[in-house]
Amino acid sequence: MSDWTRRTAAELADALADGSTTSVELTRAHLDRISAVDGPIHAFLHVDAEGALAQAEASDARRAAGTPASALDGVPIAVKDVLATKGLPTTCGSRILEGWVPPYDATVVARLREAGLPILGKTNMDEFAMGSSTEHSAYGPTRNPWDHDRIPGGSGGGSAAAVASFEAPLAIGTDTGGSIRQPGAVTGTVGVKPTYGAVSRYGLVALANSLDQAGPVTRTVLDAALLQQVIGGHDPLDSTSTTEVLADPVEAARLGATGDLTGLRVGVVAELGGEGYQAGVRQRFDEGVELLRGAGAEVVEVSCPSFVHALAAYYLILPAEASSNLARFDAMRYGIRVMPEQDSPSAEDVMRATRDAGFGDEVKRRIILGTYALSSGYYDAYYGQAQKVRTLISRDFAAAFEQVDVLVSPTAPTTAFRLGEKLDDPVAMYLNDLATIPANLAGVPGISVPAGLAPEDGLPVGFQVLAPALADDRCYRVGAALEALLQQQWGGPQTPPE
């Protein structure tokens, strides 16, 4: 079997352990795959062949010496361009950071390096993670491997497309309102947003600090669990990272893969999945629910009435936080500097000119919206109210998790839409995040697992599982059970046409 790119990360780790391949061979296979297919897909903004192969050689040397650094030592990975990588360009999909090479690693990246995973490169994204289609990247869109005329989701469309098209077995994404899970849904891959604080945010360029969370992007639930073990855990450099030790996700995924969910209580969220959801999405979701019932789960409908206000709350809280975060791009300390056409411009003149030239439309929209929501006279009516709604959403989750162990819904209301379809209609674009946003507002974990193809368009549908904060293991268990039961039906994973 020579095509290593088709294997899961767990299979690659086994092959490395039993000596049937080397990290150099695997890394080269994925770099070759990137060269062959990434032209039209454009999942990567920067490929680091030299660095990845050097890391692979070091990994092979460790293994030859009998001292592998981790279970995934030698398995290559792609990293979303929102995480700082020492010596590797980091642009966040924005012109304003064009050419910036960070002098330090994000903690997630440092942990990947310590665990021995060669970094193939940086993946494309909506500018500063603002978007649901990766069309807002200043460097051009990423295309969906299932249909090149369609979007790969966003903001982490590059990571999802890289994994879906076998350019990388693993990738890192970040999820502020669904940017890991929604791309996972529309590309037929697995995406996990861990509990807020379960993965360090140090070196993750902030969009909205109270919502951002890095997590795994993979093709199987077990691979996501293996990756979570590498990147998770307390970090003294992030004061919001939790000191709680989470239950072992790998054990949970293996338990789930037995397909037995006897005694587990599953709540179908009444407010997520009705009006506005595509028929084929709803159908595959309902079939998934029946599979869980067949596996022994007790399924009930649960109402979370405040969820209908989550989108509005999110699109006030996020711009508010983003508008203050993005103030750091001031043309003084990093990034580009654009000099206005005037004599002796002041620092402020330079900032204004640079921020106009360096930010794209969506970023400007959200900075202005956030500035509005935070300005006196509007603060109470908008930002203050949104924070109260956040409380109501957390209360809905708390009440629901008294009745059930996990909540389920479709991950995204539709399958992948066409490029350009919603580009200049911000509100239509925002609706993609309807089902994913509540988890970010409350800080709870969620996973999206492939649920099959919608009958009307043959495109992937995602099934979302949400669990209480710190109970990420339940997402892995239920996700792995659904994956195992579906793959029994399909006779293996569903993959995009070559």
Next chain:
Amino acid sequence: MAQISADEVRHLADLARIDLSDAELEHLAPQLSVILDSVASISEVASDDVPPTSHPLPLTNVFREDVVTPSLTPEEALSGAPDAQEQRFAVPRILGDEQ
């Protein structure tokens, strides 16, 4: 219908230090009105007795011992700057002519 005029957008962009062109203003103002309209319902959702949530975690300050730890060198810290001189960020003038 929440309305936001081109003049208001100009003022907000000014506060956010973004030099928008007239064409951008004409393009963004109606879009911002539509977005604001779609989130306006928020003002009637929660009653006065609901406390606000700013963060998903109950946060407290985190302290560490006041000891020197390795950090970036001045060269590393300045490596991404558009302009630097004598181990400092070099910036355009920050005061107006009359000051």
